[in-house]
Amino acid sequence: MPIKRESIVAALAARLAGITVANGYNTNAGANVTIWRVTSFDVNELPAINIADIRDEVIGEQIPLVQDWRLSVRIHAIADPAQLADGTLRMIVADVYKAIGVDHTFSGSAIKTDLETDEMELDQKESRLGIATINIGIHYRTNKFQEE
Numbered sequence: 001m002p003i004k005r006e007s008i009v010a011a012l013a014a015r016l017a018g019i020t021v022a023n024g025y026n027t028n029a030g031a032n033v034t035i036w037r038v039t040s041f042d043v044n045e046l047p048a049i050n051i052a053d054i055r056d057e058v059i060g061e062q063i064p065l066v067q068d069w070r071l072s073v074r075i076h077a078i079a080d081p082a083q084l085a086d087g088t089l090r091m092i093v094a095d096v097y098k099a100i101g102v103d104h105t106f107s108g109s110a111i112k113t114d115l116e117t118d119e120m121e122l123d124q125k126e127s128r129l130g131i132a133t134i135n136i137g138i139h140y141r142t143n144k145f146q147e148e
Contacts, residue, residue, distance in 0.1 A: 004109065004142055005071060009035060009053050011106040012073065012138075016049050019095045026091035029077060030099075041078050041129065047092055050076040061144070068111070071138040079130040081122065089130045093118050096134055111139040 002010070019030030032041075032048040041048050055072040062068055077092040097115060104113035114137040123129045 004140055005053060005056055005069075008071060008106055008109050008138055008140060009051060009073070011109055012100075013051055015099050015102065015106070016051070016075075016096060019049070019092075019099055025095040025098065027088060027095055029092045029095060043080050043129075046078055046080040046129070047083075047088065048078045049092070049096070050078065052076075059139070062141075065144040067142055067144050069140050069142065071140065073136050073138060075134040075136065077132040077134065079132075081128040081130055084122075084130045089120055089132050093120075093132045093134060100136065106138075109140060111141060113138050 013033050013035055017030045017033045019025045020028050023030075027047055029047040029049050032045050033051070034048070035051045037050045052074045053071055054074050057070050057072075058067050059070045060068040075096060077089060077096060079089045079092060083089075100113055100115070105111065106113075116135040116137060118132055118134045120130065120132045123131050
């Protein structure tokens, strides 16, 4: 049985994979959703979304032997620099927020999702890519000493 953290990240990835123009979004960024991808994206793979669950912390114990957690997730939206002038990166950010808003509890796996920050930049290390970083916090609950 997967741990709850893994289930939540998988549910987030599945939700973001639904970002297509056919589903009523602005972009087709859902065509390439990855989790913890560490290699660079090629321009023919764009737009793309990469998810990283970067921190998990216990934020409370409401009932004896039950813990509340806050999972910090960083979502990178990546766009072809040739499309930045038309606002593609901003549209992907809006699409990510819209997708999360469909059900911010991920069918009851989480208690709630907080939208925190987003920022945009040009990555010029290997090739120029437009990158938006979206930070969210997902709250969930488990039995104490168990992550399932």
